[in-house]
Amino acid sequence: MRMYDIIEKKRNGYPLSEEEIRFFIQGYTDGTIPDYQASALCMAIYFRGMDDKEISILTDAMAHSGDTVDLSRFGNLSADKHSTGGVGDKTSLIVIPVVASLGAKLAKMSGRGLGHTGGTVDKLESIPGYETAMDGDTFMRQVEEVGLAIVGQSGNLTPADKKLYALRDVTATVDSIPLITSSIMSKKLAAGAHNIVLDVKVGSGAFMKTPQQARELAVKMVTIGKLCGRNMAAVLSNMDVPLGTHIGNALEVKEALGVLRGEIHNDLREVCEVLASNLIAMVLDIPLEDAEVRVKEAIDSGAAYQKMREWIEAQGGDVRYIDDPSLFPNSKICYQVLSPRDGYIEAMDAEAIGLASVMLGAGRERKEDPIDYAAGIVLCKKVGDYVRGGERLCLFYTDRENAPDSAEKKYLSALTFGDEKPLEKPLIYEVIH
Numbered sequence: 001m002r003m004y005d006i007i008e009k010k011r012n013g014y015p016l017s018e019e020e021i022r023f024f025i026q027g028y029t030d031g032t033i034p035d036y037q038a039s040a041l042c043m044a045i046y047f048r049g050m051d052d053k054e055i056s057i058l059t060d061a062m063a064h065s066g067d068t069v070d071l072s073r074f075g076n077l078s079a080d081k082h083s084t085g086g087v088g089d090k091t092s093l094i095v096i097p098v099v100a101s102l103g104a105k106l107a108k109m110s111g112r113g114l115g116h117t118g119g120t121v122d123k124l125e126s127i128p129g130y131e132t133a134m135d136g137d138t139f140m141r142q143v144e145e146v147g148l149a150i151v152g153q154s155g156n157l158t159p160a161d162k163k164l165y166a167l168r169d170v171t172a173t174v175d176s177i178p179l180i181t182s183s184i185m186s187k188k189l190a191a192g193a194h195n196i197v198l199d200v201k202v203g204s205g206a207f208m209k210t211p212q213q214a215r216e217l218a219v220k221m222v223t224i225g226k227l228c229g230r231n232m233a234a235v236l237s238n239m240d241v242p243l244g245t246h247i248g249n250a251l252e253v254k255e256a257l258g259v260l261r262g263e264i265h266n267d268l269r270e271v272c273e274v275l276a277s278n279l280i281a282m283v284l285d286i287p288l289e290d291a292e293v294r295v296k297e298a299i300d301s302g303a304a305y306q307k308m309r310e311w312i313e314a315q316g317g318d319v320r321y322i323d324d325p326s327l328f329p330n331s332k333i334c335y336q337v338l339s340p341r342d343g344y345i346e347a348m349d350a351e352a353i354g355l356a357s358v359m360l361g362a363g364r365e366r367k368e369d370p371i372d373y374a375a376g377i378v379l380c381k382k383v384g385d386y387v388r389g390g391e392r393l394c395l396f397y398t399d400r401e402n403a404p405d406s407a408e409k410k411y412l413s414a415l416t417f418g419d420e421k422p423l424e425k426p427l428i429y430e431v432i433h
């Protein structure tokens, strides 16, 4: 078999066979197929697409290009959640203890933040003592005993995706539905869970800017996950506005704790309830309406909060910070951003707000940058709110003396003001099963 013929076949619009797809993934992973041929094939796929059979074979081949996690000991109880990434997106910190408190088993590997979006591992590391690296046996024992564990990515999971994603990033082939689907779903398949809920974000702070694009991706990921034998649901949720009010690592942990203690009833709680209900409905094989009731009870009874506490303690975290979030260190500077005018906030560019939080030290511009766990933004006004000139829009927390000026410019450039109350956009566009 020759890579040249595979590229030519796809360039001419024909579906690739299973043998051809597996030949490509194996050869690219082991280095016998060079970058220039792999990038030519990615570009041919970008223009010609792939049918569902091709995508499911590609996904499976990538999932098996390295190690895989075996969760078969948990039967149908194994569960996972994935978000396509957003600003202020701390849903994992809430959804995972909620579903674990209802009997699901979650052995989760999460990423770090880069650019305008944060990562769950960084958020958890803001809790003193929390250990994000664990050996495989300890990880599995914790999942068995506590119901959940969240660690950083380690080992040799989906090496084909690591190489291909880096290549796509520099060859203008990231935004291809077959390639995104196989990239995300191969990682989920390799991570082993039987039930998967996807949070596909839509809007200015998301990878997918319109509901149509997000829907196309979500339908494809659900289809491919099911073809590969998993139970799937995808929630299309709004990311035109940051989720909740807190952006930044320790700040997001504090907000998540507020939701789990039943103190906060906002858009964040609503999205978490939808994600958790859809996931637990699959895990326990119960109607969605029953799952919704159980999820609310798990939060309102304190069971989910107790599960969070148990989990953090099992993973070495200092639970005094969970019991009393005021113990988290404060930034040296707390800076108020004031409204330049009267009016309604018509729109917020969530990506620009995420970038303002990075300027304050809450995120990374480059992979090796350090993070200031206390830094970030607390929003006081969101889309649809009326503000008076001079009224507080948000609070910045930082140790960087010169950062508030430039971050304030960025933040204000992200807001659009108007004289009319804007039409409300849905928080959840659709759930796809």
Ligand code: URA
Pocket (backbone or CB within 6 Å): 165, 174, 179, 180, 181, 183, 184, 207
């Ligand atoms: N996220 C991924 O993991 N892969 C993609 O291709 C795009 C977003």
